[in-house]
Amino acid sequence: MGTAWELTKALREKIMRYSGYTQTSVSLRSMVQFGPNPNPGSLFLASQFIVEELPIRLALKVKDLENAPLGLSKMPSTIKVKNWYAQSFQELTELPKPKISEELTRLLKQGEQELSDEGDENSGNGVEYAKSFEERNNPANTESQDVAINNIFSDDGIVVRTSSSHLHGSINKARTANPTESPTFGKKYYTPCPPNIVWPKEVYDYNKLVFDTLSKIKKRHDATVATMAQGVQEWKHENKTIIVNSAIQTFLDRFYMSRIGIRMLIGQHIALNMAQSSPTRRRISALFNNEGGKENKSSSNYVGVICTDCNVAEIAEDAIETAKYICEEHYGLLEGPEIQLITPKDDISFMYVPGHLIHMLFETLKNSLRATIEFHTPKLKEAMCAENPDLKPEDIDINDLKFPPIKVIISEGYEDIAIKLSDEGGGIPRSEIPLIWTYLYTTVDKTPVLEPDYSQTSFKAPMAGFGYGLPISRLYAQYFGGDLKLISMEGYGTDVYLHLNRLSSSSEPLP
The missing domain is CATH 3.30.565.10 (Histidine kinase-like ATPase, C-terminal domain)
Structure with missing residues (x-):
């Protein structure tokens, strides 16, 4: 992590600017549209999304930690966690943008044309995989008129989720940032790309660059839960209390929930990159995984x-x-x-x-x-x-x-x-x-x-x-x-x- 790193004034100003952007939600369904054998082109576009979306979330973490209530923000362990997020923000925002050659531009345009001509069923295993899974495993998807699915209510603490359009509509209205300014405005985590394309080296190089960066960031933040717990212990000791104040409790709920989201995105993208393979490796993998005509269920699931x-x-x-x-x-x-x-x-x-x-x-x-x-x-x-x-x-x-x-x-x-x-x-x-x-x-x-x-x-x-x-x-x-x-x-x-x-x-x- 390096002891010489410090949060400069310029970096802090950049973080505060990013903290005003609107986050882009990623659904479980979109995460599985890549399928068990991710398309390098789809991963290339997803890598660009991740590099633009994660800094927004990391910036919000830095801002939240700076504004932690009742003096919690001044605890040594809290400052340590805040600096981890700021350092990860800096690394992502300073990553060189991919150089998209004419060949890659042509391949992506060719892919868009093929997809519009042939439909999603020929877009690789992504959309078809997600749709077929949903049909098999979502027996309630025909119950669209069920009030338990389309309304939100609380009964003894059990919350049933509302329909996504209603829920996210109300959340978006409450956000103050101009969504058109957000780097990920109008973008998606998963974008289908056609199969059977030999993608240029720049696609694999950029995917590896993002993979290596995310792996380093993930390792840096492994100790966040326990280090933040240490910060709360320091706060309790300084304030001579044994019970966490309700304001601290609310802050920690929000802090750890957003951390789960960040870890989920990072972990998913790292795992998808590990599953990606070149055409040659994919053929070798298929040879071993399907030996004797039997599908390797553990990897395909x-x-x-x-x-x-x-x-x-x-x-x-x-x-x-x-x-x-x-x-x-x-x-x-x-x-x-x-x-x-x-x-x-x-x-x-x-x-x-x-x-x-x-x-x-x-x-x-x-x-x-x-x-x-x-x-x-x-x-x-x-x-x-x-x-x-x-x-x-x-x-x-x-x-x-x-x-x-x-x-x-x-x-x-x-x-x-x-x-x-x-x-x-x-x-x-x-x-x-x-x-x-x-x-x-x-x-x-x-x-x-x-x-x-x-x-x-x-x-x-x-x-x-x-x-x-x-x-x-x-x-x-x-x-x-x-x-x-x-x-x-x-x-x-x-x-x-x-x-x-x-x-x-x-x-x-x-x-």
Whole structure:
């Protein structure tokens, strides 16, 4: 990252100018139109879109961090995060623009003519891929008159999204910037290009330049969540408070939601570039992937980081295995509490980002495992001592205790995939339920300390302690139109409901 870098006055003025531009929303559907084998020409146009759109979002992050409420903006860790965003902004805006030769101009014009003559079905696998997927996996797309789809209302915190035209219309009216001034005004992330074209070297060179830049930026921001958490800890220490103020809470919700959007765009574009291959490599890849005439399902199901056929039960099994491993290591268990996976239907699949889903399940499962062990350990030891008076609680090995199981139930509906996590971990007092959604609220006595050279790539997830698991998981759910709910019975246990939007029609919730 370099210690000599600084936010100059000229750069700051440029950032403030960009922060006035209107962001351009990118839908999940447009992200999968590239198909599993992205067209280099479409990626070339998408790379130009990304290089113009990301600086707008990064500029807004810098502005938000400068205006963070109640002195949070002055904390050393907050300033560090702000400088990361400013540095990434500078790198993107200073990238050399692609030199478009006459040959490339001719190819793009030829492509436009072919597409208009032959229709979208011959535009490669992009539009056809997205359309066919939507027809197969969107049973609610015929329910256009359903009020639950076309209106927005809130019922006990569950928000059902409105139709995109109505929702984005109201958002756009509220924006103050002149949209015609925005670099991405009228542009799209995905633009179909014809197949079977030998694209010139400049296309591949520019795609690689953007790929390398985004990879560097992504690595720089890996530690943003934890570093920002450190900034909030510094604020709490300076203000001698243990609970995050509501103004800080609102700011952090907005901050982390927009971060998810930025990471999603960067991660998707990096993954699409990694899937892109030259015609020669594509033929070799096809030879190995289709050996014996069998299609490589794992690669064909992915478009970037999005899995078009995401098997919920398989993701849940991965999350269960990871959470149990962390739990067993933390408590010194040979075998953690049983986690039962209940799926009324054998194969529940939909289009989603597996990385988001496994994160949400992992965080909620960790909470259930910890609650189950810590609530039942003294009770089970007491019961064993009552049966055998010669025993003392400290003599009983935790591995001799039999904990009640945790249940993970997966359900499928027209609009939602719902996952219920049910434990018998003693529940949460009603007065504390609002607090579990606040950042840095934790029931752990000692919060894990981050080292100065902290890197998320080498970071081992703790069993608990940061107080970010639930609020961040809820933002991940809400990002694609879902939600995360919690209902508790103090003295018995807690049920967590994860609702995932399966309509594949949601757009980013831009602030």
